[in-house]
Amino acid sequence: MIQWYKTWNNLVKNVLLWLVIIGMLASLPLAYARHLTETSANKVEFVFDYRDLLDIADIQTSPKSYVDEHLKQMKAAGIGSMAVYESTLSEFRESRRIEMFNSRDAMAMTQTYGEPNENFTYILYADQATQQQIEPLILKTFSNLNVATKPWSFKNRNGLIIQMSTDEASMKPMDPDPITLKMLKDQGFNIVVRLSNRRPFVTNDMDHLLKSLHDIGVKRIIVDGNEVPGYTEENTEVNLNKMAELLHKNGIGLAAIELLREPQKGFSTLAKQTNYDVVRLHSFTEQDGEKLSEQVTKAEMADRVQGVADRFVLAVKDRNIRMVFLNAKPVKNLDKGKLADPLSAYYQALQGPDGAIPRIQKVGFTLGQAEAFTVHTTAWKKVASFFLLIGGVSLIVLAVSFFVPEASLFLFVVGIIGAFGLHVLSANLYAQVLALGTAVCAPSIAIMLAIHSVRSGAAAQWKSGLLYTLWMLLKTSLISLIGVVYVVALLNHITYSIVLQQFRGVSALHLLPIAIAGVYLLFFSENNTYKDKLLRVRQVLTFNITVLWVVAAVVALGAILYYLSRTGNEGQASAVEKLFRSFMENTLGVRPRTKEFLFAHPIFLLGAYLAVRYRNGVYLMFIGVIGQLSIVDTFCHLHTPLHISLIRITYGVVFGALIGIVLIVIWEIVARSWKRWVPQSK
Known part of the structure; x- marks a missing residue:
């Protein structure tokens, strides 16, 4: 039995690499399908928040003229779309559609003494044409809220009394302002509508609204708030399915705002039900805009x-x-008055x-209404999935075989069974777990083979x-x-690609390959018995701890913390480094990762060069694991196009090699100078 196991175990060890290669080759069509998907939509839409423009205009001497002037400037600057919200009485007032008063102000205007216990809202329309278009919206909104209204007039201007306090009434949402929609459309702007879940979801009303938006050319909505329209505590699935059906019926898609603290409730469901008619949106916030309103030097502003x-x-x-959303707000500079x-x-x-737009157009994008990706697939997918499972498990077992080669057959069988079982239970969890396993094991194997x-x-044995x-470097990177x-x-x-799902556990990729390769280097890289390895472990654990060791440990811990602070979307970088990154980006078009070409790859090269003559050079080679895991991590940013990631890691390897060669030349100069100097000092 033991001999049978050994025979099959040796066979499995010999074929693991071939299974990995077969799985990789089988998966290439899937990678190509993704490339086709992420290059299928190249229109970029710049959107400005029209409500913010009204806020800025409201403090100007001539608000309407200010709005008209800046609409023209925005159009000329490449801002082709305006974001319009659900209307409120407050917004109607900023648009100069109405004037709004509370009961006390109305009594002062009319010079009458009304009911002292009354706190109603009084509005006056700008003119009769305005009244005809927006009064139906107002009446319908407050009728649905069971709030009584009645006509009112003052000095030949018609108005309305709403039996609700001004503070509350001014916030109640209603359909977007039809006058604003028509005006913006006439000026050549596309319309993006922000819809909230602040009104009761009524299918017929939503259908009527979406149809009217479709008729004026609206192609996409942005959810305003934390919940999508139709999200409720009860019957959520039914309402979201209805909302998705209405969106699909009227040819309207969604925009997903990136980097939200919390996902908008119901968004993923709505996206799925609309066949992922979704584009990613980057928001330039009011706080971001404030930095461009401060009084600084011309050079700083530039x-x-x-x-x-x-x-x-x-x-x-x-x-x-594919959609950039611009916000702004007026800023009062008290120092300058x-x-x-x-x-x-x-x-x-x-x-x-x-400027941004010419550069965006230069790399192949055009301005226009943002479009969702056309998802490409391949008939090879089911077959490729089978080979992916076999190859992925083989890659993980291959990594473990560096430590316990005798367990290869057992781990391979258990891994295949476990992977199939996990796929049946949850295909998404299976994909993430196997992806993480392969992402960790590939750079680990690469460095362990180098060691x-x-x-x-x-x-x-190499002459050069x-x-x-x-x-x-080439072999390890491949x-x-x-x-x-x-x-x-x-x-x-x-x-x-549109970040409705994220690759969980990627943070483990930043540490696990270092730990795996480090354990291999210290305890398993020598051709010795398990007894010798255990003895080595015992020696390490029983080292006498000196002050130097404590200092080294503190330095190592600091290095790890600094390394972790540089990873992920929230990685920290100094102002000087940001300028350097900007220079690299603008010069090369795609910026290579600093830790790859300035640190890990050059150190790996120097270590490999020294290892030809000095076996301890392997410890410098080990540092190269950071560069190898960074190569894999680059592609784990799944919202980044494949060709961009490929260019990035290619630059990293090429520039890293050049800097590594410079380090080798410096080493040779120093080493030869030292040899000449030492005899003279005797």
Whole structure:
């Protein structure tokens, strides 16, 4: 029995690599299908918040003229769409459609003494034409709320009395202002509507609203608030299905706002039911706009404007953003005694020198109404999925075999059974777990093979240390890319591209390969018995702890914390580094990762070069695991187009190799100078 197991175990060990390669090759069509998907929509839409424009205009001397002037400037700057909200009495007042008063103000105007216990809302329409268009909205809204209304007039102007306090009545949402919609459409703007869940969901009313929006060319809505229209505590699924059906019926899609603290409730369900007619939206907030309203030097403002342009370009090019939403608000500068707003800075950022829009167009995008990706698939998918499972499990078992080769057969069988079972229970969880396993194991195997080449003496047989170093960097990077192919193929659903789902557990990728390769280097890289390995572990655990060891541990801990602070979307970077990143981005078009080309790859090269003559050079090679896991991690940003990630890691390897060669040259100069100097000092 034991001999039978050994025979089959050796067979499995020999075929694991081939199973990995077969799985990788089988998955390439899936990766290509994703590439076709993420290049299927190239229209970028810049949207401005029309309500914010009204807020800024409201404090100007001539509000209407101000609005008209800036609408023209926005159109010229490339802002082709306006975001219109559900109307409120407050917004009607800012638009100069109505004047609004409370009971006390109305009594003062009419010079009458009314009911002292009354606190109603009084409105006057700007003119009869305005009344004809917006009064039906107002009457319907407050009728649905069971709030009584009655006509009112003052000095030949018609109005309405609403039996609700002004503070409360001014917030009640109603359908978007038809006058504003027509005016913006006539001026050539596309309309994006922000809908909330603040009104009761009534199917017929929503159908009528969406049809009217479709008739004026609305192609997409943005959810206003934390819940999508139709989300309720009861009958949520039924209402969301109805909402999705109405959206699909009227040809209207959704926009997903990136980097929200919490997902909007019901959004994923609504997106799924609309066949993922969703585009990603990048929001430039009012707080962001404030930085462009501050009183700073011209040079500082120019830097900030350039930073905004860079931000927009990166969002579109690197994160599949197809809609950029601009917010603004007026700012009072008490020191200067003046009002300010960021609008002129926006125009500069979009169309000024090195502006965002020309750069976006230069890389192949066009301005227009944002469109959802056309999802491409392949008939090979089911077959590829089978080979992906076999190959993914094989890759993980191959990594474990570096430590316990005798367990390869057992782990392979258990892994296959477990993977099939997990797929049956939850296909999504299966994909994420197997993707994480392959993402961790590929760079770990790459570095462990590099370490093995030194420990086994293969490195010392190379006549040229430089050729060995370049070959090892190329070979190691290609092995790491195997994990990339598995991650891309396993997480090939459109929900990852538009970030309705995220790859969970990626943070483990930043540490696990380092730990795995480190354990292998310290305890398993030598060709010795398990008894010798246990003895080595015991020696390490029983080392005498000195002050130097404590200092080294503190330094190592600090290095790890700093390394972790640099990873992920919230990674920290200094102002100087941000300028350097901006320079690299603007010069190359795609910025390579700093930790790859400035640190990990060059150190790996230097270590490999030294390892040809000095076995301890392997410890420098080990640091290269950071660069290898970074290669895989780059592709784990699933909202980044594949070709962008591929260019990024290629730059990283090429520039890392060049800097590594410079380090080798410096080492040779120092080493030879030292040899010449030492004899003279005796």
